[in-house]
Amino acid sequence: MQEIERKFLVTDSSYRTQAESSSRIRQGYICSARGRTVRVRIRDEKGFLTIKGPSDEAGLSRYEWERELPLNEAEELFRLCEPGMIDKVRYLVPCGNHVFEVDEFHGENEGLVVAEVELRDVSEPFETPSFLGEEVTGQVKYYNSFLMKEPYSRWK
Secondary structure (H helix, E strand, O other), X not given: OEXXXXXXXXXXXXXXXXXXXXXXXXXEEXXXXXXXXXXXXXXXXXXEEEEEEEEOOOOOEEEEEEEEEOXXXXXXXXXXXXXXXXXXXXXXXXXXXXXXXXXXXXXXHOOOEEEEEEOXXXXXXXXOOOOEEEEOOOOHHXXXXXXXXXXXXXXX
């Protein structure tokens, strides 16, 4: 399945009161090579294994495959992961015909808040909520697989 998304920095915390739900996410990477990642995720009490291919030139689109796993299997797979862990709370914020996923990072990425919107087409229009700031689509340093290796707290 092809994933098309745009990513933005978040300028204020108004997304929290606009969110219809939130969940805690912990994730690690079995493989974080550029262009092919294998991710293990626990979202609340469910496990997932996700494989992603390389992004297109603009960083908008890439192949993504995901399957749900039993929680105990996801926890076992964490032992195979590279060093570093992503810990975040994801807020689902409806806006117009879309739902923005706002990730509030914790741990070594504390202070970083990023919003993503998934689209059906690269040119699909969408309403922009007031909390959206600079677009960072395609900027590798904002990929979770990069944040695992170079956490936000170490940026200059």
